[in-house]
Amino acid sequence: MKPIQAGLLGLGTVGGGVFDVLRRNQDEISRRAGRGIQITMVAARDVARAQSLVGPDVQVLGDASAIIANPDIAIVIELIGGCGIAKTLVLEAIAAGKHVVTANKALLAVHGSEIFAAASARGVMVAFEAAVAGGIPIIKALREGLTANRIQWLAGIINGTTNFILSEMRSQGRDFDVVLEEAQRLGYAEADPGFDIQGVDAAHKLTLMSAIAFGIPVQFDKAHVEGITALATADIRYAEQLGYRIKLLGITKRVDKGVELRVHPCLVPAKRLIANVEGAMNAVVVQGDAVGTTLYYGKGAGAEPTASAVIADLVDIARLHTADPEHRVPHLAFQPHTLADAMDALPVLPMSEVVTSYYLRLRVADQAGVLAQVTGLLAEAGVSIDAVLQREADEVGGAGSAQTDLIILTHDTREGTMDAVMARMQALTTVLAPITRLRKEALN
Numbered sequence: 001m002k003p004i005q006a007g008l009l010g011l012g013t014v015g016g017g018v019f020d021v022l023r024r025n026q027d028e029i030s031r032r033a034g035r036g037i038q039i040t041m042v043a044a045r046d047v048a049r050a051q052s053l054v055g056p057d058v059q060v061l062g063d064a065s066a067i068i069a070n071p072d073i074a075i076v077i078e079l080i081g082g083c084g085i086a087k088t089l090v091l092e093a094i095a096a097g098k099h100v101v102t103a104n105k106a107l108l109a110v111h112g113s114e115i116f117a118a119a120s121a122r123g124v125m126v127a128f129e130a131a132v133a134g135g136i137p138i139i140k141a142l143r144e145g146l147t148a149n150r151i152q153w154l155a156g157i158i159n160g161t162t163n164f165i166l167s168e169m170r171s172q173g174r175d176f177d178v179v180l181e182e183a184q185r186l187g188y189a190e191a192d193p194g195f196d197i198q199g200v201d202a203a204h205k206l207t208l209m210s211a212i213a214f215g216i217p218v219q220f221d222k223a224h225v226e227g228i229t230a231l232a233t234a235d236i237r238y239a240e241q242l243g244y245r246i247k248l249l250g251i252t253k254r255v256d257k258g259v260e261l262r263v264h265p266c267l268v269p270a271k272r273l274i275a276n277v278e279g280a281m282n283a284v285v286v287q288g289d290a291v292g293t294t295l296y297y298g299k300g301a302g303a304e305p306t307a308s309a310v311i312a313d314l315v316d317i318a319r320l321h322t323a324d325p326e327h328r329v330p331h332l333a334f335q336p337h338t339l340a341d342a343m344d345a346l347p348v349l350p351m352s353e354v355v356t357s358y359y360l361r362l363r364v365a366d367q368a369g370v371l372a373q374v375t376g377l378l379a380e381a382g383v384s385i386d387a388v389l390q391r392e393a394d395e396v397g398g399a400g401s402a403q404t405d406l407i408i409l410t411h412d413t414r415e416g417t418m419d420a421v422m423a424r425m426q427a428l429t430t431v432l433a434p435i436t437r438l439r440k441e442a443l444n
């Protein structure tokens with residue numbers, strides 16, 4: 001059989017990795033796919049540079065649309081990123097009847113409904129394993145491996161850049177900004193690293209996993225998104241003293257009233273495997289009713305780990321493209337006509353309805369009665385306390401300091417209740433700075 005031809009749009013970190021891995025492992029890949037897979041055309045901004053990277057056998061153009069229009073190209077690999085030109089090109093490829101492989105989680109989390117509908121109508125596949133947790137085959141696992149299960153929840157470290165920053169801050173005491181620069185140099189960070197550190201990238205990935213886990217449409221606009229920019233090293237230290245690690249987690253959970261969809265820094269018991277996922281590594285824990293808890297771990301960013309996922313999608317397409325579209329795995333695992341009803345039955349809940357436990361840090365006046373005032377307000381609101389840690393004033397503010405840190409861990413509480421009680425605590429004259437609130441999850 002003749003090799004299937006692909007056009008690659010964007011020869012940056014991931015595009016370069018795809019090109020290299022496909023060339024290096026082409027024999028094994030074609031033995032698996034049943035035919036060769038060749039990138040015969042590349043679109044790049046800097047054509048001369050790209051041509052020198054890919055060699056003379058590959059045609060390099062500045063105009064991506066010309067590649068999409070080429071009748072020999074069956075698969076378009078979109079590795080430009082973002083929701084601008086990338087969206088136009090993906091829709092153009094679908095309209096031209098080309099299958100699409102993309103690592104672009106921002107595009108699919110925001111415009112997935114439109115893109116998947118267009119692809120289904122045209123009978124083409126949009127494959128996106130690389131968009132979530134890089135090289136970890138989590139889309140494959142959720143869509144196919146766990147298909148027997150009613151998924152109850154999943155939680156993951158799904159942004160390598162922030163996990164790298166948090167790991168280095170905790171274990172080496174390094175500064176946030178210095179580690180972020182290193183993550184950018186290593187090719188982990190998004191083009192706009194604000195997406196990483198503000199939790200947006202993790203929320204894009206979580207939105208896609210949530211849709212696949214529960215059979216609901218992608219609803220990025222309903223996700224609760226918090227990043228790590230407000231996290232203080234003091235909190236990382238206190239969490240450790242209490243037996244926890246702080247991780248930026250994406251959590252989606254099926255509860256009675258609907259689905260939780262949230263990204264925020266989170267205390268996780270230090271003994272959990274996921275608490276020990278360090279550096280740019282990713283991990284996703286999935287709880288299914290039949291299988292129980294499963295854990296997926298690996299490199300979530302970087303050229304070749306991400307290329308591994310892109311090429312897996314290319315192989316799937318090479319095998320499946322002649323199959324009747326109805327026999328392919330649906331984009332979001334569930335048959336598309338069932339998604340809207342499921343959304344009514346499982347609405348994404350506002351954060352005020354989420355029930356979780358909390359870590360609170362209050363900078364308070366070091367005087368008698370403050371602890372009683374604060375715990376009194378929690379008791380009045382019906383919030384039960386799990387642990388209290390009070391630092392010596394000298395440790396916090398230096399010798400003779402009149403301030404101290406009070407750290408409180410709570411049992412499960414509705415977020416709306418916690419918001420109200422925090423407002424009352426904040427109004428106390430003995431509370432001297434904005435209260436830090438982090439969530440805490442047992443993940444068992």
Ligand SMILES: NC(=O)c1ccc[n+]([C@@H]2O[C@H](COP(=O)([O-])OP(=O)(O)OC[C@H]3O[C@@H](n4cnc5c(N)ncnc54)[C@H](O)[C@@H]3O)[C@@H](O)[C@H]2O)c1
Pocket residue numbers: 009010011012013014015043044045046062064079080081082085103104105106130131134187188189190191300301302303306
């Ligand atoms: N870097 C990672 O570790 C990683 C991991 C998973 C997913 N992703 C996703 O993969 C995609 C690519 O990321 P990246 O890190 O390789 O980015 P990158 O910035 O390194 O590469 C993007 C490339 O696209 C090129 N480009 C821009 N506009 C173009 C156009 N109109 N025509 C042709 N080329 C154009 C740029 O010049 C650049 O070389 C993004 O969606 C990103 O979110 C990246």
Ligand SMILES: N[C@@H](CCO)C(=O)O
Pocket residue numbers: 131133134158159160161162188189190196201300301302
């Ligand atoms: N910027 C992303 C790349 C992988 O999607 C990360 O750091 O995880």
Ligand code: NA
Pocket residue numbers: 129130131132133134135136137138139309
């Ligand atoms: Na993946």
